[in-house]
Every structure is written in structure tokens, then in C-alpha cells.
Amino acid sequence: MSNQEDLNNEKLEEKANFIEKIIISDIEKNKNNGAVVTRFPPEPNGYLHIGHAKSICLNFGIAQKFSGKCNLRFDDTNPVKEDLEYIKSIEEDIKWLGFTWDGEARYASNYFQKMFDLAVELIKKGLAYVDDQTADEIRISRGTLTEKGKDSPFRERSIEENLELFLKMKNGEFENGEKVLRAKIDMGSPNINLRDPIIYRISHETHHNTGDQWCLYPMYDWAHGLEDSFEGITHSICTLEFEDHRPLYDWFLNQFEELHHPQQIEFARLNLNYTIMSKRKLLKLVQDNYVASWDDPRMPTVSGLRRRGIPAAAIREFCSRIGVAKTEGTVDYALLEYCAREELNRVATRRMVVLDPVKVVITNYPEGETEFFDGENNPEDENSGTRSISFSREIYIEREDFMIDPPRKYFRLAPGKEIRLKHAYYITCTDYKVDSEGRVEEIYCTYDPLSRGGWTDDGRKVKGTSHWVDANSAIPVEVRLYDRLFVAENPGKVTGDFLDDINPDSLSVVTAYAEPAIKDGTAGEFFQFLRVGYFTADYKEFTAGNLVFNKTVGLKDTFKVQR
RNA sequence: UGGGCUGUCGCCAAGUGGUAAGGCACCGGGUUUUGGUUCCGGCAUCCGUAGGUUCAAAUCCUGCCAGCCCAGCCA
Numbered sequence: 192m193s194n195q196e197d198l199n200n201e202k203l204e205e206k207a208n209f210i211e212k213i214i215i216s217d218i219e220k221n222k223n224n225g226a227v228v229t230r231f232p233p234e235p236n237g238y239l240h241i242g243h244a245k246s247i248c249l250n251f252g253i254a255q256k257f258s259g260k261c262n263l264r265f266d267d268t269n270p271v272k273e274d275l276e277y278i279k280s281i282e283e284d285i286k287w288l289g290f291t292w293d294g295e296a297r298y299a300s301n302y303f304q305k306m307f308d309l310a311v312e313l314i315k316k317g318l319a320y321v322d323d324q325t326a327d328e329i330r331i332s333r334g335t336l337t338e339k340g341k342d343s344p345f346r347e348r349s350i351e352e353n354l355e356l357f358l359k360m361k362n363g364e365f366e367n368g369e370k371v372l373r374a375k376i377d378m379g380s381p382n383i384n385l386r387d388p389i390i391y392r393i394s395h396e397t398h399h400n401t402g403d404q405w406c407l408y409p410m411y412d413w414a415h416g417l418e419d420s421f422e423g424i425t426h427s428i429c430t431l432e433f434e435d436h437r438p439l440y441d442w443f444l445n446q447f448e449e450l451h452h453p454q455q456i457e458f459a460r461l462n463l464n465y466t467i468m469s470k471r472k473l474l475k476l477v478q479d480n481y482v483a484s485w486d487d488p489r490m491p492t493v494s495g496l497r498r499r500g501i502p503a504a505a506i507r508e509f510c511s512r513i514g515v516a517k518t519e520g521t522v523d524y525a526l527l528e529y530c531a532r533e534e535l536n537r538v539a540t541r542r543m544v545v546l547d548p549v550k551v552v553i554t555n556y557p558e559g560e561t562e563f564f565d566g567e568n569n570p571e572d573e574n575s576g577t578r579s580i581s582f583s584r585e586i587y588i589e590r591e592d593f594m595i596d597p598p599r600k601y602f603r604l605a606p607g608k609e610i611r612l613k614h615a616y617y618i619t620c621t622d623y624k625v626d627s628e629g630r631v632e633e634i635y636c637t638y639d640p641l642s643r644g645g646w647t648d649d650g651r652k653v654k655g656t657s658h659w660v661d662a663n664s665a666i667p668v669e670v671r672l673y674d675r676l677f678v679a680e681n682p683g684k685v686t687g688d689f690l691d692d693i694n695p696d697s698l699s700v701v702t703a704y705a706e707p708a709i710k711d712g713t714a715g716e717f718f719q720f721l722r723v724g725y726f727t728a729d730y731k732e733f734t735a736g737n738l739v740f741n742k743t744v745g746l747k748d749t750f751k752v753q754r
Numbered sequence: 755u756g757g758g759c760u761g762u763c764g765c766c767a768a769g770u771g772g773u774a775a776g777g778c779a780c781c782g783g784g785u786u787u788u789g790g791u792u793c794c795g796g797c798a799u800c801c802g803u804a805g806g807u808u809c810a811a812a813u814c815c816u817g818c819c820a821g822c823c824c825a826g827c828c829a
Contacts (some may be wrong), residue, residue: 208767234829269828326827335825337756371827381757383825392827411829435758435824457759459822464765512777514767516760519822523765526778536791543788571791602789611787645787656787722788750789 208515210249210456214257214426217454223425227259230424231285231292232299232415234266235277235399237470238485238492239284241506241527242461248510249458250428251290262422263292267300268414270398278399280485284493288503299409299418300400306409306417307361309447310372310391314353318446319390320346321356322373329371332378333386340378340386360393363406367393374413376442384439388412416440416453424453430460431517461513462521464680466491467689481693482676486731488741489676489697499673500717500727500743501527505534524675528744532725535743539719540568540712543580543613543658544705544740546670546723548587550662553618555637556584561663564644566614578708582615585662587704589722592657593634595623602655604634610655613721617642617653658721665704668738670726672699709738722746 207215218225229250233243254261263285267273282296313319322329322345334340348356360370372391380386390413395406419427427440434457444452462468468491476482476490486494496506509530513522543566561583569575588604597605604610609619618636626632641647645656674697683689712718715730724745732739 206768232829236829266829272828322827329827330825333825335756338825339756340825368827383757386825389827394827408827410827415829431759432823433829437758459760512766514777516767518760518767520766523778526766529778532790541788570788600789613787615787653787655789658788719788719790722790724790746788746790748789 209517210426210428210458210515211253211256213454213456214253217425218257226423226425227253227257228262228293228423228425229253229259229428230262230264230297230419230422232264232266232418233281234269234272235274235281236269236272237277237474238280238490238494240468240470240473240490240492241463241496241509242468242491243284244288244493244506245461245510245513245515246428246430247285247288247290248507249515251285251292253426253428254293259425260293261290262294262297262424264297264418264422265299266411266415266418267298267398267400268409268411270394270396270408273399275399280494284497287497288493288506297418297422298400299414300398302414302418302421303401303405303409305421306414307407309417310409310413311354311357313374313390313446314357314372315350316446317350318375319372320348320353320375321360322346322371322387322389323369326368329389333383334378336383339380342378343373343387346375346387357391360391361405361407363395365393367395369393374443376439382435382438384412384436385442388439412436412439413443416444416455417450419453420444420450423451427453427455429455429457431457431519433457457517458515459517459519462519463491463524463527464521465524465675465677465682467677467682472689475690476676481690488671488673498727498730498741500535500725500741501531502534502538502717505530508534521681531744532747535717535719535725537571538569539717539725540575541566541570541719541721542578542706542709543660544668544670544703544709544720544723544726545587545589545658545660545665546672546701546703546720547590548660548704549590549593549631549634551586551588551618551634551636551659553584553586553636553638554621558584560584561661564614578706578711580614580706580708581661581664582612583661583663586612586659587662587665588612588634588657588659590631593620593623593631595625595631603657604636604655608655609653610657611642611645611653612659613656614645615643615659616640616645617647617651656722658723660704660706662704664707666707666709666738667702668705668709668740670701670703670740670742671729672701672742673697705738710735712738717743719746 231250251261322343332341371389373387376385378386390410394408437455440455486498488499509527564580565577566580567577593604604620606620616638618638620636622635624633676697677692678694679692682692712728714733716728718726725743726740729739729741
């Protein structure tokens, strides 16, 4: 190994998480001949969420880092919960996140025959038996957390009888629930997973992939290790709740010396405050119409975050920053927002859009005249070019950028005060008009012709700068203002029902006025509405004739009112 | 109450016997035609807790406390 490679390895190790350290050590020992093969094994029973993104970044990231491979494998062993729609969405989400799985997507269901054959072998070894007990009987005889279980009365059936019955199970000669196949391990084990776990159940159900070919379906514990083994997985990474299952994972594989034996490693799943990650709860939100769909921009699903306007790169960065460890914690949502802003600041196209307009008349500006200014598309990107912005006697500014009686350190417009209109002129407020309810209806200003472009060389201090649009040419656009879906850090913590903490104001739709250049936007494009926040042209609905924008996240706001 | 796992700054997270990295958040200040960005500075005498071993412990030992997971023919 060259010095250069040594250096690289040191660098690799320096930033490695505990799983990567295990892998580095395995490579050094030449375990698996130095190969690294991981997999992302979703069950196609729901949409992927940000928690899955953590696992995806981990598994695919490891493959990239160590020149290995990462498979996509659908763990479709339960036909009653799984659906083709989910398979499609999962594939799309992974691709969108920027990862490519090795070869074709795999399906646990394509291994059913091999698994069945191995189960027959297990029976022949005297290590599995057919149990006639009902589900209730099995549950009761399994014991409790503190009491040992009791052997099934069918535990000592002959190998021949077990073989015959198992075949009949496969051939559809029994009803659902009539019989199961169990591994014969130890009903007295302190680890409940080892108390003769069920490895096959009967389910007369059409499977999305195998149709009606099978009525016998393998359980997770039996299937998962075998799938990993068949695919030559070297490191089978899963979440903490499977730690108790590892002895079983190993037990099954240990019964077949000829099989490759992957190493299972567990890490803590992601929790994010102000949101939920449970597939069951997310499904509830969709089914009961608390949100519009799985990809509603308020959802923590990958497709929801995408529609919200969070770039894939921001999600990857987030996953990198939260790290990988075994401590279960809850990551602050502010970190995700930070990652979104960081990326968006780099790439977002700047435009001026007024969300809550109030008219300003520039009384000393000639009526009927229009002039144009150039504004950079992105000050963070020299190559982004400029766009033309029109200006005339009447403009709109943001209602909150004017106050009749402002507090100290209010840099915005107020009677007698001068501000800068971004890219345009300095204006000074001379008067204003309110309606019968005291609401500001119109503001009157004068402009300084010498400040064309928004600057003078006379050393004048103009602290405030406002965004604005030309009333003559402004285009109305639909803006969907999203806020967090839950008002509580840990939804449901207090009342027990997460629905009690839903934010009733998580969505409001407004018609805003935008500068004409907004028309040039493309679906999915990222924008920064100057001084307001980051928005995206809804990638599913935005067209030239339907200008819809979703709010991603506001700009960081450090303005504090001081009276 | 049985088994498994975890406890380092408000939130993540390095550190694995030699005297507490980093990021987010937060708080100051400079720059700024976005109160954005950027830049500078601050932010754990202490590592769940109580003892012990050692010249030296967040790191080793013992006890205790707290949290999470497991009793689906779900994954």
C-alpha cells in the first residue's frame, strides 16, 4: 500500500462512524476477501420518509466509500400489506436522492422457493416442526417477559410427519392460521425471539409479485438473514429494535454451514422533533385527509420534502451531519432547515415577490413612465446572469415593511424615513392614507433621481432595503405557505394522540405579486423570494399558465423589535 | 420483575488511560443594495450517579439511577 493510500485511509477513518470503523477493520483483516456489500431492504407498505433517507445514505454511502455495492431489496414477505404503488415510489425516491442500486431491484419473494427448500432441510435436521396450536394458544404458551414458555404438544412430531404436513401447508390443504412452521430452539430462553419462533404462516392471499403461487409466507426472521446471505451481503445494517433478533439471525445461518453469513449491525433510527416517523401514523394522515397526499409538502416523506423544495443534496448533507450511532435521540428540526438554507442559498434564483402587498405611489415620478433595472439572478453565483426589472410610479411593497409609528431600530419605511428599493431608488415616505378601519391603504413617497440603481456616493446612510414589484407589470402568483404540521415537539406525548397536536395553520394559500421574470421559471426550480424565504415552483403542478410556488423555509430572521 | 441496548453542552456527536473535537441552536461584534450570505468572538474545570483502581479515568472495576426495545401467524 502506498503512502498516499495510507493517508487516504487515515482520512477515511478519521471521519468514520462506528459502522464504518467495523468495516475498515474487516477490510484490514481481509474478511469477505475485502468485499463490502450492503443493502437497503424496505417493505413496500408505505412511502419512504426522512428516517429511511438516513438508512439509504448510510447503506449506499458505505458502498460508495468502500468501492462496494448496495442492493435495493423489497422485503415483500407479507402480501396483505404490500402494494406496487409503494414499490414505484420507493424506487423513485432513492433515485431522486441520488443513489443507484446494484443491478436490478431484488425481491424477497423471488427467493421463496430457495427459502422453502432450506426450511425442508431445517425440518430434516430436526430443527423445525409444524404446530397445530391456534394463535392464542401459541401466544399463551410463549410465556411472558419474566416467565418461561411451555413446549408445544406438537413439538416432538417425527421428521416424516413434519415434512408431510409442511408440504400440505404449501399445497394449500389448510386454512389461514390452521398450522405454522416453527423453529425448534428453546422455549425457556430469556430472549423471547428464541422461544420456537414461527417461520412460516399460511396466508391465502394474492401477492403483488408471485400472485397465487404461494399460500405459505416466510416470517421476517427466517427470511431476512437468508436474503442477505443469498445476495452475498457482508454487512447487514438495521435499526436498534432488531438487536434482540440478532441471535436468531445468527442461529438460522449457523444451521447451514454452506451459507454465507453476513454480519448484522444495528444503529439508532432517526427521530425529528415536530414531526412523526411512524408509517402507521403517516398513513393515517393521508387516509383521513389531514394532508392531501403522501407527497404533501408538510409530510416528512422523501416525496413530501421534495415537493416542499428541499434539495436532495440538503437531505444528504443533513444525514451526514446527524451522524450514525447507537444513542436514540431526537434531532432538532432546525438542523434540517439549516441544511436546506445552506444548499438553497447556493443555487436558488433570486426574485422579488410581495406576499402581502400595500401600494406605494411615488409622487414625484412621472406618470406613464416605465424604466428598467438589472438585478443579479444569484449573488452567490457569478455565472447566473441578470434579469430585467421594471419600475414605474406605482409599486407594491410588503405590508410589514411600513409602520406608521415604528419602534427604534426599525430600518423600514415610516413617515419621514428613507429606505432603498432593492436595485431601484431611494424613496422617502411623505404621507399615507388609511381606510375607515385604520388599515393603511396607500403610501406616498418621493424618490431621489440621483439614487438610480439603489446607490448614491454622497455617503448617505440608508440602512433599510425593501423588495418591491412594479404595480403595472406585476404578475399574480399562487403561493402556498407551509408551516410545521405539528405544534408539539413530540406529537402525542401529552394526550397520547398525535392528532391532538396537529397545527391548524400548517397551510395557507395567498395570491402574491411577482416581478415578471417569474414567468421564466421551470417546474421544480428553487427560488429565493428576496427577504422572504425559499420557495420552489411546484414540480408537479407548475406550468407557464399555473404559477404555483411552495414555501420551503423562511430566511433566517434576526430582526428583533426593540421599543 | 426476565433479556437486550443506551446515558459526553439546549439538540446531534467525536473521544476507548494522559488531562473534553466539530456541527446545529443560542449570545455578542465587523462587512453587506436581501435585518439573508459571509466573517470574527463567546458558549461543558466537566462526561447519568456513588464509590474503587491508578502518578493520571469520560475512558478500567463495582454498585445504583434514568431512558428505549422485546410477550404479531408485522417488518
